[in-house]
Amino acid sequence: MPYDAPDLAMLNLSEIAELAAARKLPPVETWDPAQTGDSEMRIGADGTWFHQGSEIRRPAMVRAFSSLLRCESDGQHWLVTPSQKLSIDVEDAAFVAVEMQSEGEFEKRCLAFRLNSDDLVMAGPTSELALREGLPYLYVRNGLWAKVARSVYYELAEIGLSESPEFPKVWSNGVAFKIGASE
Structure with a gap:
């Protein structure tokens, strides 16, 4: 089932707060997998996501990957799963x-x-x-x-x-x- 992006202009702040709270994100901050590597991914300064130099054009993929993001105290960004931690280059902000x-x-x-x-x-x-x-x-x-x-x-x-x-x-x-x- 495709995801429909929220239209903030059609929602009041109580509805927005409910939607924000309802999104269940994986607990990436608690995962510490031993296997590390390079995702071959990059987030451009304008927020565009790339894999092996090609733009990721599917919003659902960007949304899925973004739920696995974490930034360490040294500024390194990672895509984290329970079994892997893959580096991702972020030019400005995620x-x-x-x-x-x-x-x-x-x-x-x-x-x-x-x-x-x-x-x-x-x-x-x-x-x-x-x-x-x-x-x-x-x-x-x-x-x-x-x-x-x-x-x-x-x-x-x-x-x-x-x-x-x-x-x-x-x-x-x-x-x-x-x-x-x-x-």
């Missing part, structure tokens, strides 16, 4: 946040993001928004980050500038995230 839904305002705001893998992430205490070299990123899981797409960053900037023009920031799930110059 994911791209391609869509955002916002409800509420100021401290009562909640932000949900859809990634290029169709995963849903709610920004907050466990999924921070952070600036790296002036670019916004969203923490996803297991040491993995999503680069925030330019169009989504413009949405964040609009919110931040309208609610906190001197030191732009956005709130989500009770946490304030700087999205501009330091205070």
